[in-house]
Amino acid sequence: MTKRLQWVYGWLLLFPAMVMLMAFTHYPALTTVFNSFFSTPRGRREAKFVGLRNYETLINDPTFWKVLTNNLWYALATIPASIFLSLLMALWVNDRLKGRSLVRMSFFAPTVLPLIAVANIWLFFYTPGFGLIDQIRMGFFGLPQNSWLGSQDTVLICMMVVTIWKEAGFFMIFYLAALQTIPPSLREAAAIEGASRTTFFWRVTFPLLMPTTLFVSINAVINSFRMVDHIFTMTGGGPDNASSLLLFYIYEVAFKFWDTAYAATLTVVLLALLSLIALGQFFFMDRKVHYR
């Protein structure tokens, strides 16, 4: 095939996917930034250039700061917890364990369930007095009932628990895949050298799992800004925005208050945050990642 023909084929094959990709990812990402400098068009009034006014609104918006803080705490808690648990699960399931497939199934099941649906079940768990958690608290420990989702102090933690429960089993799969590529001869060699299981884990298994940890943690970061479905069912962002996250707030601003310019401004923050974290993580982890 001639060089020129190669070009033509390459571009033609790529064309449909590229058009769709541009239309729903790159172009909207650019217009998001663009629209954040304009006012929201209302009725006959067209959008007009307002410079940085939307960003001024943003800085002076206490809800934005609250939601951002929530989201950072949410990320800070769910990312390490779900990574730790998923690694633990993978190590257990990879080992010779009684009823291994049943255990693995139980860990993985939340992954295939819709978050919006399981939120209903969790909602019941958290119901004050009547819910399962309070039943256990009151029945076994004689403690008073507690409004888990009604209190500003506990509501975000409740949401974090659901997220960790939902995503840990998914990350387990990636660790499991990586663990199965570690040759058994390494373990045998370590056993002959007299290395304990703990030493073996920290000196051999863990470094070999570093690329997986990088992959999983990037996914966990993205998830911590993307998984908001359960907020709709469980709290609606309340009480007083204590459980609202950035994407949920964007949804509210755009589709409840119909202030699309301000929603675009909020989206710019989300985009900036995502790329910053991903870049930082990449450079920070890259040095520590052991590639074979």
Add this chain to the structure above:
Amino acid sequence: MSQTLTSPEGLSRTRVRIDYDRLLNTIGAWTLALLWAAPLLYAIWTAFHPAAYEANFDLFAPITLENFEKAWAAAPFARYFLNTTLLVTMILIGQFVLCTLAAYAFARFTFPGSNFLFALVLLQLLVMPDILIVENYKMIRTLGLIDTIAAIGLPYMASGFGIFLLRQTFKTIPMELDEAARVEGASPLGVLWRVYVPLAKPTYLAYGLVSVSHHWNNFLWPLIITNSVETRPVTVGLSIFAAIDSGVEWSVINAATLMTSGPLLIAFLLFQRQFVQSFMRAGIK
């Protein structure tokens, strides 16, 4: 440990220690597994028992299907299921076609700009359509597709993940097979169809399972873009059902919850091994 290979006392001592270790691990694993399964087990319990047993775990409680009947009658779930099935099928076909063509271009053709374009594709792994809800809504409105099933699927058709995954697979297929087919006079598309696609079947299965389960469960975008029974997928339908009737019994809501997750859950139970392996394959990069 090297001692244990020779001395019998050492052997027995190690075995006792390992058993102890294993016991702790088994208990830990089972406790966590039980905790993890609790929400699902609880939903199954309430859905199959009368409302009176919601928080009353009596082993001899009567089993009933009444909750499912009530839920089914209370909302147009049949229509929702049809919508979701249409949606998931449409996305899957779209993704397979678009991603296959693009992956083939990236894997086996040299053309100017290929590296830059591939970087643009990978960018979608970070900036997903899920996040760009505001501008994508405007885009769909411009296209005049608000409140259609196509609108729910369109942003996901050209999937960066799918292109990446298939490109990796296509690259592992030996060039000799490609060349042999060309010698026999097959066109580039003919080679793709007869050599690459059949050899990448496991990847298609893996990606298909990931895609179906992801889009079956998707909620936020369909919620924004649909506003009628004719287009709503089950996830949105369920959220409306559970929200409007705040007076609805837990057992009925849980029955509806199980119903919406049912098809995926049953598929998962039947094909557990393939499912886990597919996800694993999809994750290997």
